[in-house]
Amino acid sequence: MGGDDAPGEIVKGAFKAAKSSAAQILLVGDERAIKKHLPPPPLYKRRGIEIVHCDDYIRMDESPGTSLRRRTSASLVVAARLVKDGKAQALVSAGNTGALHQIALLEVGRLKGIRRPALAALLPSEGEPVVALDLGANADCKPEYLLQFAHMGDTYSREIMGIQNPRVGLLNIGTEVGKGNTLVNQAHDLLSESNLNFVGNVEPLSIFQAEVDVVVCDGFVGNMMLKSAEAISEFILKRMKQAASLNARAKLGGLMLRPSLRSLKQDISHSDHGGAILLGLKGIVIKCHGRADRETVRNGIKAAEQALERDVLGRISENLNASEVKA
Amino acid sequence: MGGDDAPGEIVKGAFKAAKSSAAQILLVGDERAIKKHLPPPPLYKRRGIEIVHCDDYIRMDESPGTSLRRRTSASLVVAARLVKDGKAQALVSAGNTGALHQIALLEVGRLKGIRRPALAALLPSEGEPVVALDLGANADCKPEYLLQFAHMGDTYSREIMGIQNPRVGLLNIGTEVGKGNTLVNQAHDLLSESNLNFVGNVEPLSIFQAEVDVVVCDGFVGNMMLKSAEAISEFILKRMKQAASLNARAKLGGLMLRPSLRSLKQDISHSDHGGAILLGLKGIVIKCHGRADRETVRNGIKAAEQALERDVLGRISENLNASEVKA
Numbered sequence: 200m201g202g203d204d205a206p207g208e209i210v211k212g213a214f215k216a217a218k219s220s221a222a223q224i225l226l227v228g229d230e231r232a233i234k235k236h237l238p239p240p241p242l243y244k245r246r247g248i249e250i251v252h253c254d255d256y257i258r259m260d261e262s263p264g265t266s267l268r269r270r271t272s273a274s275l276v277v278a279a280r281l282v283k284d285g286k287a288q289a290l291v292s293a294g295n296t297g298a299l300h301q302i303a304l305l306e307v308g309r310l311k312g313i314r315r316p317a318l319a320a321l322l323p324s325e326g327e328p329v330v331a332l333d334l335g336a337n338a339d340c341k342p343e344y345l346l347q348f349a350h351m352g353d354t355y356s357r358e359i360m361g362i363q364n365p366r367v368g369l370l371n372i373g374t375e376v377g378k379g380n381t382l383v384n385q386a387h388d389l390l391s392e393s394n395l396n397f398v399g400n401v402e403p404l405s406i407f408q409a410e411v412d413v414v415v416c417d418g419f420v421g422n423m424m425l426k427s428a429e430a431i432s433e434f435i436l437k438r439m440k441q442a443a444s445l446n447a448r449a450k451l452g453g454l455m456l457r458p459s460l461r462s463l464k465q466d467i468s469h470s471d472h473g474g475a476i477l478l479g480l481k482g483i484v485i486k487c488h489g490r491a492d493r494e495t496v497r498n499g500i501k502a503a504e505q506a507l508e509r510d511v512l513g514r515i516s517e518n519l520n521a522s523e524v525k526a
Numbered sequence: 527m528g529g530d531d532a533p534g535e536i537v538k539g540a541f542k543a544a545k546s547s548a549a550q551i552l553l554v555g556d557e558r559a560i561k562k563h564l565p566p567p568p569l570y571k572r573r574g575i576e577i578v579h580c581d582d583y584i585r586m587d588e589s590p591g592t593s594l595r596r597r598t599s600a601s602l603v604v605a606a607r608l609v610k611d612g613k614a615q616a617l618v619s620a621g622n623t624g625a626l627h628q629i630a631l632l633e634v635g636r637l638k639g640i641r642r643p644a645l646a647a648l649l650p651s652e653g654e655p656v657v658a659l660d661l662g663a664n665a666d667c668k669p670e671y672l673l674q675f676a677h678m679g680d681t682y683s684r685e686i687m688g689i690q691n692p693r694v695g696l697l698n699i700g701t702e703v704g705k706g707n708t709l710v711n712q713a714h715d716l717l718s719e720s721n722l723n724f725v726g727n728v729e730p731l732s733i734f735q736a737e738v739d740v741v742v743c744d745g746f747v748g749n750m751m752l753k754s755a756e757a758i759s760e761f762i763l764k765r766m767k768q769a770a771s772l773n774a775r776a777k778l779g780g781l782m783l784r785p786s787l788r789s790l791k792q793d794i795s796h797s798d799h800g801g802a803i804l805l806g807l808k809g810i811v812i813k814c815h816g817r818a819d820r821e822t823v824r825n826g827i828k829a830a831e832q833a834l835e836r837d838v839l840g841r842i843s844e845n846l847n848a849s850e851v852k853a
Binding site: 260262297323325335338339370372373375377378379380381383402403404406407417419420422423424426427428429430431432433434435439442443448449451452453454455456457458 | 650662700708746757760766775778779785
């Protein structure tokens, strides 16, 4: 029920995912609304889709808070409890990020030893996509959280991206040691002393230039980076469209250029990557962009499957314990 | 001597500015290196240009710190002292930002009542450019600093942009009250109680959509927003160039579209806006982008002239006193 185009795009994305994988999908929400976007029951059931009906759902603009947990018939709470009770192995949502974070934290719970779960996603670069975290789960962070984020990112990069010895960078406004704010400087010290392949401070440009495999930051700064990049992309693409409609010559030019620009659009768009993963919980929790279309949702489900197959959570626990012993 | 293409582009930009205005320009740096980029002395002197020779200069990668102040023959220190001693009314530099901030703070000094000077610049939007501060002077901020930044931005918007009742926004990762980190939440309270036309939290997209005239943030977050926007712009423009060279059709399309794209490039490029202004000091201090070309430098000098003509510093002092009385 979450997402700007829910439930239509969510349901259609889930149906797409069910067709192309062995995943069993529980669609949690208003049964009547969901059914509108599915073929007849025998057809969707054969694909491994079930509907779990809920009367209530959390709106996109509701303020997160512990009180949301008491909304026991809200789809997000029901879905999180399915994971908690072992009836589902992953939760995928395009809904209210703050609510998802709160409910997942309270219902699914943290992995042992994890202080704060972090929202991780793959950012496009000139090379392989870069694992970035925290992208918005924790607006106020301590240096130790950033160290844990780095360990989780390292594990994700190894297991999901197949990188042998991931280069870990610390997001900063300059590369020199001593640059940035107090939080970043203290995190720099902790990361330097860790057993990670820490390459130091990196600026946003270093991410796009693929100078790192993992980049860590506090959730406020990470989310601001994402939102700034999204804003300027929209600004540029809008202006390009305007430019390409100024006169006949520009129109023709735009049309001729369009096929070659398609891969750029894909790289920038969020639908390709499916979503962000809330790392550090006892279950896989994927957050798709609020503007998720069916393709985004399908990729979000695919990402959840991959994380389960590679046992990312198990590896995070192992590596966390190993790093604590060494520390 | 500061800037990636110094002194060539700096000197040429200054000469351009001298030709089109009555400004008297003191070029502070290595006399021989500067002279290489100027016409013969009678010619540049007639334009109101003088050279102030210095043996030393601060490199782009030197760590800022109070020790830089002791580099009494470094061009930046000499230039700041010219302002301090009333021999110059403004300082324009494309050099090391951290060093400029430190030296300006120590030599030029703060306006009475100002707790922290802030780096302000105009960001492009679909409407009028938006005054944004702090964009990098203060990596660690207190809520009260952000309130002062808002007052300074309000004054700048009134005096320089001619906006009657500037809408002031607080940069955040969401628009709802309560979103963001502790600093932002506390600043929100202070701004709400102020006599400013405070419109609440704004996201980066709101800036480009011209929903505010002034936006405030801490220097780390502001600089991160700028660097993220720059990084993604470069990424997109690079990919567009690649797309426009993929095949004959795309090449032709790119060529046909190019004239219409020119204004977009201008909007994104930093050369148009000249630079950022360090507000809250006893003199006008303009920081041009490190990659400044002659056009950037000329515009930076123009911005300094404008700030002097409109007496921005005087107005900041007045408004600050007025707001303190009301507070």
